[in-house]
Structures are given as structure tokens and as C-alpha cells.
Amino acid sequence: MNAGFVPLLPAERLPLDTVKRQASLFAASPAAGVLDRLPLGVAVCNSARQIVYSNEKFRELASLECESALLVGKRLGEALSCLGAGLEVGGCGTSELCRSCGMAKALLASLTQPGMTHGECSVARQGNNKLESLDFRIWIWAMAYGGESFHAAILTDIRAEKRLALMERIFYHDILNMVSGMRGICELMREEEECARNAELELLTFAAERINDLILSQRDFSLAEHGEYDVASNKMGTLSLLSDVTGLMRREPSARGKNLVIDGDSADVFFISDRKLVTRILVNMQKNALEATKAGETVTVGCDQDGGFVRFWVRNPGLVPDEARPQIFRRAFSTKGVGRGLGTYGMKLFAENYLDGEVGFTSDAASGTMFFVRLPAANKA
Incomplete structure (x- = not known):
């Protein structure tokens, strides 16, 4: 009813x-x-x-x-x-x-x-x-x-649709509880084990946290597609946030053998937005750039102020094929194979439908490919 x-x-x-x-x-x-x-x-x-x-x-x-x-x-x-x-x-x-x-x-x-x-x-x-x-x-x-x-x-x-939505909610609830339990066990082991075991525990804790983040990311994506995501308001600094995300992404498998650096001219500007959604966007931008970059090459990230907006960008030396450009933000489209294609779509969905922002990209042989997200410095609230 x-x-x-x-x-x-x-x-x-x-x-x-x-x-x-x-x-x-x-x-x-x-x-x-x-x-x-x-x-x-x-x-x-x-x-x-x-x-x-x-x-x-x-x-x-x-x-x-x-x-x-x-x-x-x-x-x-x-x-x-x-x-x-x-x-x-x-x-x-x-x-x-x-x-x-x-x-x-x-x-x-x-x-x-x-x-x-x-x-x-x-x-x-x-x-x-x-x-x-x-x-x-x-x-x-x-x-x-x-x-x-x-x-x-x-x-x-719409019975099948409703059943699927209920199953999704139950799945996310139960699996997040299980991962939370894993993280709790890791913390207990960290306190009880000798220092010689700490490196292994750190790796196990990091893996549990990444699993938790991936599940939350998929849950938020599902909520956003159904128009049910509740936007939060968080005050944060551009450079601090970018540093946190970049530090995380340097530990990702896609970053092995590659350089991920923050542009030295990046500006540190305070802005108000949903920290979780902005983080999701920045993670996707960096992950996509790293996956499109060869070993030994460099991915550069940065942030600056653009009037009443802040802008985050990621640049890699690769080139987006001409035939892929019109479809780059389409759901389930990917140049990386079947089963991919939610990254760029998710960036645009979160930024433009929920954060009053703009997502775009440029790509040319001289300067490579740059994806950017432009967000208001202050939200509507």
C-alpha cells in the first residue's frame, strides 16, 4: 500500500x-x-x-x-x-x-x-x-x-521486481554484518598477536575493509538507480580528500608497476558535499585511469577551484577510441570486456543526479585522456 x-x-x-x-x-x-x-x-x-x-x-x-x-x-x-x-x-x-x-x-x-x-x-x-x-x-x-x-x-x-529489491536489501544487510564480524576479529587478533604477525593482520584487515567498501558501493549504486539514495552534507578539503583516495588506490592491484601522483599545483579548497559519493566518484576515476595505463606510465590526479565550484581531475597517457566516445557514460558500456561498464556510468549518475555536478572527459594524442568531476562548493541545503 x-x-x-x-x-x-x-x-x-x-x-x-x-x-x-x-x-x-x-x-x-x-x-x-x-x-x-x-x-x-x-x-x-x-x-x-x-x-x-x-x-x-x-x-x-x-x-x-x-x-x-x-x-x-x-x-x-x-x-x-x-x-x-x-x-x-x-x-x-x-x-x-x-x-x-x-x-x-x-x-x-x-x-x-x-x-x-x-x-x-x-x-x-x-x-x-x-x-x-x-x-x-x-x-x-x-x-x-x-x-x-x-x-x-x-x-x-511488478512482483519479480519487488522480490528482487527485497532480496537485495536482505543480501546487503547480511553480508555487511558478516564482513563487520571479520573486521572485528582482525582487530582482536591485532591486539593479541605479537608484532611479527602485524604485517599479515594489516593485509587481512585491508582486504576486509576493501570488501566492505565494494559492498557498500554496490548498495549505494543500487539505491541511486532507484532514486532512493539519501544525500548527506559533509564539509571537507579537496586536497585532503584527494590524498586519502590516492593513498588507497596506490595499494590496488591495478596500480602495480605504475606511478600515481598528485599534481603539485592542486588547490586545497573547502567544500560541502556527500563525502561518500564524492569518494566513490574519485575511486572510479582513478581506477579507470590505472586500468587504461601501461606499466611504467604515470597517472596524474589534481584538484582546483572553478568559480563557485571545485573540480577533481585524473589524467592518463592513453587515448579513448573515437567509436567509444559517444557511449563512454552509457550503462554497461565498457572497452574492457563483458561485465564491466558501471564505473563511468556510476560517476555520472552520482555527480549529476545527486550532487548537482558535472562529469566529462577530454582525450587527444597530445595530452592523453582526462576525466573530471565539477561540483558546487556548497550544496543546496
Whole structure:
């Protein structure tokens, strides 16, 4: 059920002969044959929210093997066997449970305002002798046909999407707890073991911390793609942050045999942003540059002030191929092979969708390739 409450919808229904006449009107329409072949659930309701037409996919969503005529006169929640639809004599939209229903909210909006409305809804229903949940996304809009007013609804089943989101949340929660336990054990061993073992423990601790960072990075990426990431406000210095990230990246396998240096003219400027997201962007920028650099070559990083913005940049001697340039920030595109391509996409997603920044690059034979991120010195808050 969606957050937020809606008023109860009217219980009154149109006479059965009127509903049947409207159903015959739609059954004879040429559009009925087309709608029956759509891979989306479609239902048309009259002004009293009673179904006068439903296509095959809608009936499949409702888990009903029946003709469209058998649903005529029912309301959407009733056709979908929602438990809340049977709590009041008025049916769907008239019980207290309906006040928080995403479908009722979309229906009410379509009755009171022009244009298409949409929402998400979770319907609890009794099916196959067990309680089950039907999750769907719904779009509703008003339409006129045969001189009368109707509302068309499109429903898509999002149960698989919801299950995957739940599994992701459980996975991240459980695996982060396990890694946290590993780090705790490392700390205990560090305190108890002799100094001769400290180097090995440091390496083990570093590995556990990197695993933790990778998991958090993927979790944040998933939240950001779904528009659910909560941006924090942290005050930090550009040079201090860049030094921390660069020190970390020098220990990465991709940095072996290569030089990673900070430009001597880098400026130390205080700015306000989400430290975690900025760190993710800088890590991706440096990692991509190191992976594109040959042994013995140098990757240079820097930071400066640009008006009311701060800018971080990473330069490597390589060249981005002409055919790859238009796609460099596209999701899942990579010049490094299958299964890659979230680095540059993630940089742009975080910087431009959440930090009001800008990500870009230049690449030419004379100066190599430079990626940069430009961020406001102060956030909107």
C-alpha cells in the first residue's frame, strides 16, 4: 500500500443494464481485438469505477480463466480478489483499508484532475488456498467514448521486481554484518598477536575493509538507480580528500608497476558535499585511469577551484577510441570486456543526479585522456 491517505470513494454503482450496455459498446469496438493482444493488463471502467471491458492479460493478472463478460460490473479491487474489497458493502474503494491504497489514490486522482495518473499497489488476496500478494504498477486516465465518460487502466505485474529489491536489501544487510564480524576479529587478533604477525593482520584487515567498501558501493549504486539514495552534507578539503583516495588506490592491484601522483599545483579548497559519493566518484576515476595505463606510465590526479565550484581531475597517457566516445557514460558500456561498464556510468549518475555536478572527459594524442568531476562548493541545503 502507498504512503498517504485518500478519501473513501463513492459506493454507488450504475444499474446493471447500463453497465451491460456499456460493456457491449466496448466489446463491439475494433480496439478490443487489439487490446486483447497487448502484453499489459488493460481494464476500462465507467464513471462508477465498474469494469466494462478487460483484456486477456488483465484476467491473467487477476488469476482468472474467464471471459471478459464475467468481470463486467466489478471494480478493480474486486476483480483482483483484494481482501479489502470485501470489508464493506460498497466494495472496492469504500473500506478504511482503501485509504492507503495506491490504486484508490490513482483512481481518485483520475476522477478529479485531467491527464494520466499513476501509482503502485500491493493487493493481499486469497489464492489457491493460501494468502498471496499481488504487486503492480498502475496508470489511469479519463477517456470519452460513445458520448459517455470512462477511465482506462493499465496494470503491470511488478512482483519479480519487488522480490528482487527485497532480496537485495536482505543480501546487503547480511553480508555487511558478516564482513563487520571479520573486521572485528582482525582487530582482536591485532591486539593479541605479537608484532611479527602485524604485517599479515594489516593485509587481512585491508582486504576486509576493501570488501566492505565494494559492498557498500554496490548498495549505494543500487539505491541511486532507484532514486532512493539519501544525500548527506559533509564539509571537507579537496586536497585532503584527494590524498586519502590516492593513498588507497596506490595499494590496488591495478596500480602495480605504475606511478600515481598528485599534481603539485592542486588547490586545497573547502567544500560541502556527500563525502561518500564524492569518494566513490574519485575511486572510479582513478581506477579507470590505472586500468587504461601501461606499466611504467604515470597517472596524474589534481584538484582546483572553478568559480563557485571545485573540480577533481585524473589524467592518463592513453587515448579513448573515437567509436567509444559517444557511449563512454552509457550503462554497461565498457572497452574492457563483458561485465564491466558501471564505473563511468556510476560517476555520472552520482555527480549529476545527486550532487548537482558535472562529469566529462577530454582525450587527444597530445595530452592523453582526462576525466573530471565539477561540483558546487556548497550544496543546496
